[in-house]
Amino acid sequence: MNAILLRGVKKRYPPREPGLAPQELLSGVDLEVKRGEFMAVEGQSGSGKSTLLHLLGGLDREFEGEAQVLGCDLRALSDAELAALRHTQIGFIFQSFNLLPALTALENVLLPDYFGSGVPDAERRAMEALDRVGLADKAKAKPAALSGGERQRVAIARALVARPPLLLADEPTGNLDARTGEGVIALFKELHADGMTLLIVTHEARVSHAATRVLILREGRLGPEDAQHSMETL
């Protein structure tokens, strides 16, 4: 059963200057991701990887084509329904962590609990999530007091707290040093082993190597991994 199904998805941005043609970042993307799959999408900067991820997370609704995530037709869902889908079914991880500076690590992890119908047994789950990423002892620390790797792990714990079946990550190791990045990749492998579906956009080969399938986003289309291209991105 598919966790993600895209058919002919196109995404255009308005021209940057009057008189120029609209910018087409995705030009008919087809994608099938099975439940429990660990997929990496590679591509150069500006190739549309983040756009694809935002689209899959229901954050960007202005596109053409068919898009189904966990059986839901994204184009048919209302804004509130999309919010509920993100709240319960999708975990997001961003390159720049995106933690709220005023909140502690634990409060950041608890953020999904503030919305919708909350997260059942949220406090315990948040501590479990922090424990899983090895930061149980930093629960009361503010993001400013954490290292880059620790912040990303808090962000991962936040993505996991609602126990979503699908994890979308945008360059999750982009701002981490090699050693910290390896730790995050190991964590993704663990999550995959637990049955979670992961779709990670990256331009780092070390992340792609951990995935069970790698696709390349090039010229607005997704295609199979190309050895030569992989070398280029390295």
Add this chain to the structure above:
Amino acid sequence: MRTGKLVRLARGNVVRELPALAVSAGGVALGIGCLVFFLALGAGLKRVVNDVFPVSTREVEVVVPSLAIGNILGEQKLDETIVEKLRKIRGVSAAYPKMQLRIPAVTRYNGLFFGREIHMGLEIVGVGLMPELVGTDAHAPFEDAGEGKPVPVVVNRRLLELYNKVFAPQRGLPTLTDTMLIGFQIPVELGRSYVAGKTLPNATEGSLLLVGFSDRATLAGVSLPLAAVRRINARFGADAETYSSVLLRAQSADDVSNIAAAVKRMGLEIDETERSRALQIGAAVELVTLALSLLAALITGLAAINTMQAFYASVRERTREIGVLRAVGATRGDVAAIVLAEAAVTGLAGGVVGVVLARIAAVLLDRLARTGLPDFPFKPESFFHFRVTHIAVGVAVALAAALLGAFLPARAAARLDPAKALTES
């Protein structure tokens, strides 16, 4: 999104944005401080006016019109029959006739007056009142005890105030309280006048016994029991049948206009002198309060605009953060609610600070008035009267101003495209 969680999230953001929001809250506090200050000042001054001119909204004073045709022909008069008719007007709950002492009377006092020897001679103006009208203001029976007995009198409180604040300081006399004077007797000569040719042939001596101070008492003299005035007028052959005025008490303030119309239909008139003066002064106070309150509202309005700018800036700065909130499941409504909750916290803080500032300013001004202003009649202990409603209005207006100011930024935050918000640097 549950209220508790919303408040927790908003509180964290407010703490983080404290410097910027403190400026907004300060603006709101200034506006609300002015508003509450002026409202309390208006209420305080109104209270002073009510003390000086105590007017009941349920009472009217009926008199014979001075220019009525019937009056010229000697037909228009306020006698018992008319009083009975007045009592029967719809909406009238009671009628209290009053009678002028229609003979001259003087007092001569030579002796000690609270430690000071004085020599005093006064023409006395007297008005007869029904004992029910004076009520508990009289500390001894306010009834005619009969010929040869002291006549109980009540004096208007305002006369005591004028004595204490004007007369006593100028003459070096002691200031007095009502309890010091109650029970005081002064000799009186009924039928005698200091005006040549006005003294009546059978003038007699007697005494007046001060039994209390009342707002019901006449301002121009002393008030005696109606029966005593009637007896004295009759004894000297003066008119003891017709009344000088009748006080009508309405069942409710809404009945007053109907009663006034009925009175006019009877060819009588409502004495508006005191009432209209009080109403005019009251209206002037209200007008000034309104103008100052509008000024305060303007300041609050500017504070709302300042709040709007602060929240626009805040939303701009937190664009990416808003994207994150949307990514973890916040709806547009949640985002708007968070911004509005922050505004509410800002407004409430501004409102509370504003009320406290108004209170402090009032205390300081009262202190200044106590020490800096000379003593004058009816000088109040405080020029301010803070009502719970003023505080409630102040806090509510502060809240409304902050919410109004944050409305457009909240809408803008809610409308942010989450995908674009997440890519904001």
